[in-house]
Amino acid sequence: MGSFIEWLYGTDLLRPSIEWLYGTWASDFANGYRWTWPIAESIHFIGLVLLAGTVGAFDLRLLGLGKGIRPADLHRLLRFGIFGFGLLFITGLLFISGAPEQYFYNAAFHLKFIALLATGINVTLFYWMEFPTIQTLGPTDDAPRAAKTMAAVSLTLLVAVMLFGRMLTFFRPAF
Amino acid sequence: MSFFVWLEGTAISEWVRGSPSLWGFPFILYLHTLGLALIAGLSSAVALWILVLPGQLYRSPLLNLFPLMWIGLAINAVSGIGLLMAYPAKAMTNPVFYIKLIAIAFAVGIVQWLQRQFTIELASGGTYDDGTVPTYAAMQRLKRAAWSLLILWAIATVTGRLLAYTHSILLATMGI
Numbered sequence: 001m002g003s004f005i006e007w008l009y010g011t012d013l014l015r016p017s018i019e020w021l022y023g024t025w026a027s028d029f030a031n032g033y034r035w036t037w038p039i040a041e042s043i044h045f046i047g048l049v050l051l052a053g054t055v056g057a058f059d060l061r062l063l064g065l066g067k068g069i070r071p072a073d074l075h076r077l078l079r080f081g082i083f084g085f086g087l088l089f090i091t092g093l094l095f096i097s098g099a100p101e102q103y104f105y106n107a108a109f110h111l112k113f114i115a116l117l118a119t120g121i122n123v124t125l126f127y128w129m130e131f132p133t134i135q136t137l138g139p140t141d142d143a144p145r146a147a148k149t150m151a152a153v154s155l156t157l158l159v160a161v162m163l164f165g166r167m168l169t170f171f172r173p174a175f
Numbered sequence: 176m177s178f179f180v181w182l183e184g185t186a187i188s189e190w191v192r193g194s195p196s197l198w199g200f201p202f203i204l205y206l207h208t209l210g211l212a213l214i215a216g217l218s219s220a221v222a223l224w225i226l227v228l229p230g231q232l233y234r235s236p237l238l239n240l241f242p243l244m245w246i247g248l249a250i251n252a253v254s255g256i257g258l259l260m261a262y263p264a265k266a267m268t269n270p271v272f273y274i275k276l277i278a279i280a281f282a283v284g285i286v287q288w289l290q291r292q293f294t295i296e297l298a299s300g301g302t303y304d305d306g307t308v309p310t311y312a313a314m315q316r317l318k319r320a321a322w323s324l325l326i327l328w329a330i331a332t333v334t335g336r337l338l339a340y341t342h343s344i345l346l347a348t349m350g351i
Binding site: 158166 | 224328
């Protein structure tokens with residue numbers, strides 16, 4: 001992974017994007033005030049708690065834990081998860097625009113990005129293929145096997161995103 | 176301060192702080208986030224359930240989430256001690272750390288109370304699976320607890336993050 005980062009850095013492919021990001025209002029905001037970063041990090045973690053709690057609870061129900069709750073009822077809590085994701089996304093963009101090279105040349109960020117993409121695909125497939133069935137399930141009904149698989153994938157990716165997010169600091173490029 | 180110097184000199188403190196392995200400080204920090212997601216995330220989901228869907232409180236299924244919350248708390252306690260061992264002076268000389276601990280203590284107390292309510296009292300105005308009809312006053316107590324829990328987890332999360340920015344001493348050994 002280290003050699004890939006060095007290769008990427010050597011190509012200068014991302015240099016224009018980095019320079020553009022440094023010129024944005026968000027970058028100025030991230031770097032111009034002492035408390036922007038700590039407050040944004042705090043909001044980022046509040047978003048994580050909301051997302052992990054509501055999505056995690058929904059996934060666990062699909063997997064069979066919390067049987068007795070209609071999945072459609074639990075699904076109503078996901079609006080808070082979406083709000084949490086919004087907080088994560090906005091503050092995440094702020095971090096990236098504040099120090100783009102710290103993310104673009106960071107193996108942990110690449111893995112986090114891949115995990116986020118996979119999460120997006122998993123969510124899309126779930127709503128496309130399984131959600132109509134899930135909406136009709138009763139309190140004690142088992143979710144279909146495909147929905148269970150998607151819930152397991154969702155939980156795994158959630159844990160992976162948290163792991164790679166936490167590792168960002170320790171894979172920061174030296175340059 | 177000599178206590179912090181001693182603590183920073185212990186093998187575990189030196190390993191967590193100084194080990195180049197990802198299994199040291201980085202992994203412990205990750206476990207702390209995972210624990211946060213379990214205890215604060217799932218209990219917040221229960222709190223939101225109480226506030227948003229009070230007419231559909233299901234006692235026993237929600238109880239299934241509590242063991243996972245306690246696992247999360249255990250992970251956070253162990254990883255928190257690990258992180259504290261690495262930089263004891265950094266945290267323990269910072270008032271923000273104590274605000275975080277107080278918020279966690281109250282939040283955990285509320286989670287425990289909620290678990291008891293779901294287990295014993297059936298205290299809600301909602302529809303329970305066993306047909307019990309709870310009182311209005313009990314439902315109001317549940318809602319107050321849910322709001323308090325959300326606010327306390329927000330305080331604990333924010334103060335936890337601010338620890339990295341508000342300390343006056345990093346290592347007692349080095350006097351910085």
